[in-house]
Amino acid sequence: MKLKFSATTLLLLLSISVSAQSSKPLETLHVRGGLPNFYSKAINTKDSLTVVYFGGSITHAPGYREYSTQWLNQNICNGRIRSINAAIPGTGSDLGVFRLADDVLMHKPDLVFVEFAVNDRKTDSTTITNSMEGIVRQIKNQNINADICFVYTICDDSMLEFELKNELPVSIKQMEKVAQHYGIPTINYGVDVIRLLNADKLIFRAKADSTYGDKIIFTIDGVHPTIDQGHKVYEKTFIENFPKLNISKKRQPKGLPNALSAGNYENVHIYSPKVANNHGFRSANYKRDAKSFMKTFPDMIYSVSPKDSIVFNFKGTKIGVYDIIGPFGTNIAVSVDGGDFKNFARFDEWCSYTRVGFALFDDLEDKEHRVVIKIGDKVENKLATLGRRKPNIEYFEDIEQDCLYIGKILVVGQIK
Incomplete structure (x- = not known):
């Protein structure tokens, strides 16, 4: 039996489908290829490990960067982490791809955390893709065994509006394309922020002179998490998800896959x-x-x-x-x-x-x-x-x- 649908019915079904997709909760973690080389060196050797935090002002602050380094030292690396702060406030991936050699590669990292989603939120999609792909390819060209993890923070600009609707902000969408292509794991810190906000346990943008009981004061300015509360939310997300990136070391690729974009900023x-x-x-x-x-x-x-x-x-x-x-x-x-x-x-x-x-x-x-x-x-x-x-x-x-x-x-x- 053949079913016939009117144009109106088809549009209604499409609308329901799109609505269902957008109502699906965002995922905090995409494991993809994990961090096999970092974990192998941490567990099987006594060598020091160099971890570089590459991003903007949120990473530059003494918050999740320091909290995660402390956790890694205490739980995985027995104090062998050499942590490098390669963040510059107010900068995104479009400058990051140029300063990578001086600020990151010179340290010969075992693991690089890349955090530019907030500062890239007003950057055009092509520039984001070209810059992030250039960052990945430069790191891998220096050392194919260096692991990379993209981390996504959040602010109350359009990013908050997108994630409240269970949609990825534009900057994260572009970064996810690069991460998927190269098998890079990603941690979206914003997901737990939205969960706490929806549960009325968090104030996203608090007034400096106000009190909010036992609710978490996430930011004062809508962008930069408070060190003692906002960054602690990021820390909790990190601790819950980072161990899941310890996957079996697969056969190493002989080289990089073909570039997503011939115009990427590798050179x-x-x-x-x-x-x-x-x-x-x-x-x-x-x-x-x-x-x-x-x-x-x-x-x-x-x-x-x-x-x-x-x-x-x-x-x-x-x-x-x-x-x-x-x-x-x-x-x-x-x-x-x-x-x-x-x-x-x-x-x-x-x-x-x-x-x-x-x-x-x-x-x-x-x-x-x-x-x-x-x-x-x-x-x-x-x-x-x-x-x-x-x-x-x-x-x-x-x-x-x-x-x-x-x-x-x-x-x-x-x-x-």
Whole structure:
């Protein structure tokens, strides 16, 4: 007997199907290939193990990173963990893929935790996929036996809305594609947060001067978990799930699988500005704004004049700068292959203080290019941009000046 359905009926059935899928609870853990090499070394040898925590401000804080290191030392590694904090607040995978060599690979890690879901939440999907795949391939190219685990934290931006509906936020969806392709385990810390929130046991964004009885105060600002309560939720999730990643060591792959994207950021390089031809930029060694950043950027240069420029040739698809920004911030102007200069902002609402920043410019055809960089157009009405943060300006007089700092040059490809 043949069944006939009207268009309305089919749409209703599809709607029910989609609703059922979205109502399915999110999974905290995807084991995939597990962490066989880490566990094998921890259990079968007396060697020290290097664990690198790679992420943004949530990882940089003395919270889940320190709690998980302590648990690993006490329960698996007998104090043999060498923990490396390779997190930089306010940065995502798009900068992470460039700084990986200096901040992660130089330590020759046995295990790398990668945490960028929150800071990638406003990054476009292609950049996330290319960056995360580039991170994985660089780690594995150095040591095919190094294990990787993606960890997903949560904030009350769109991420909370998605997970309350049992849907993965966009950044996590893209990361899961990479994890699935390479067999990388993932731990979604947000799942237990949502469970506690739905059970009315947790306040996601609490007021600093209020009390909430025995409820967990997860954050004050909606992003950064409180050290003594919010990060403890992450710790509990870690302790419950990490032992499940101890799976039998399978035959090791001879190499990496084919890339998901031919445009992934595996072939990235980070250069001193000294590689460029310098026409007027000066050393930032003596500049007050740059003083505390010279360890990261020992060759940092600066300019206050649009007559100054740096020029270099490269073969590849993308360039950018790794810099510092603050009240003195301005625009950076970039010309490629003799084209018109295009401005990119190096000042934002958070520039009441000086901090590390970066900017990646437009995608280019994969060929040789000639690049000219100089200070861009003046930023108008900085105080309006800062808004409610303007009373907290670090050096108020800096608002009146425009200064462009360049700490390093970022390239997908190679400078010639």
